[in-house]
Amino acid sequence: MVTENFRGAILMVLSMALFAFEDMFVKLMTMGLPYAQVLAMVGGMGFLAFWASLLRRRRRFWTRQLLHPLLLLRNLGEVVGAIGFTVALALSELSSTSAILQALPLFIVLGAALFLGEPVGWRRCSAIAVGFAGVLLIVRPGFAGFQPVSLMALLAVVALVVRDLATRRIPDSIPSDQIAGSAFLAIMLGGLAMWAALGQPLARPGAVQLGQLAGCMVVGVGGYALLVAATRIGEASAIAPYRYSRLVFALILAFLVFDERPDLPTLLGAGLIVASGCYTMWREAALRRRRLREAGFASPC
Secondary structure (H helix, E strand, O other): OOOHHHHHHHHHHHHHHHHHHHHHHHHHHHOOOOHHHHHHHHHHHHHHHHHHHHHHOOOOOOOHHHHOHHHHHHHHHHHHHHHHHHHHHHHOOHHHHHHHHOOHHHHHHHHHHHHOOOOOOHHHHHHHHHHHHHHHHHHOOOOOOOOOOHHHHHHHHHHHHHHHHHHHHOOOOOOHHHHHHHHHHHHHHHHHHHHHHHOOOOOOOOHHHHHHHHHHHHHHHHHHHHHHHHHHHOOHHHHHHHHHHHHHHHHHHHHHHHOOOOOHHHHHHHHHHHHHHHHHHHHHHHHHHHHHHHHHHHOOO
16 A cells, blocks of 8 residues: 555655756756856746746735845845855756755754754754765865865855745745745846856857756756645655655766766765765654654643
8 A cells, every 4th residue: 555655755756856857957058058147047937937826826926025034034045045056066066066955954953953942962963963074075175176166065055054944934924936936036136146247248048058948947846846745745754855865866867967977085975964864854753753742641631
């Protein structure tokens, strides 16, 4: 018998596969277009998609809620994260950039402990330290294999932590489509600002680039839809570890499409990040179950 958690896990893996293809399309576009222009194009298309979604449900996009301080902070994190990730994809390898991005859940746990006061025990702190060691193995600061552009991927992780922590505090009255649409609008404006600041030439997209943009939007929207479906069907603790399958797909695409062959330190670092992240998720789930049991025992019912 197929369980709900099994269905959720399958949907999560499919979602991560589509997100890996999205990263591939972005990198392909940056090979033929300035990366600031690619960022603006992706942001503009995403904004139109979510604006259309709001219009279909007879809801307005332009409201005073767009000026909520936490939403502005979230969008700032989204912009900086998108810039860092796009630059890293354009100027470095897909495999190493994707591996660094997998440290995001660990950094979120650390940020929640530092800024939101959420309790984090020594076990999860140790897992975060192991994950950070994995990042250092990939980045290798001070060694011969060090690539300064890999710091842009690390900047993206820090900025996305800000985004996710701010998202936790955004009022429920602001629709998800409006949040996502405002994020893509901010990415478009950020791309245009970076294009103006860097003085990159404005290139006319050809049929190939337009096809890559269309593919990027299709797999991006599809991945988002499958992610939402997975989180609604399966238990969070059961399906969350399957998020790391994105790295597996990224490594395969990096080899097949870009002829990348990650070296041993990069693979070891990626392994440490994934292992520590999976342990952190398992530990959070165990603590959640224990709190629920204790609450049940304490209940007068």
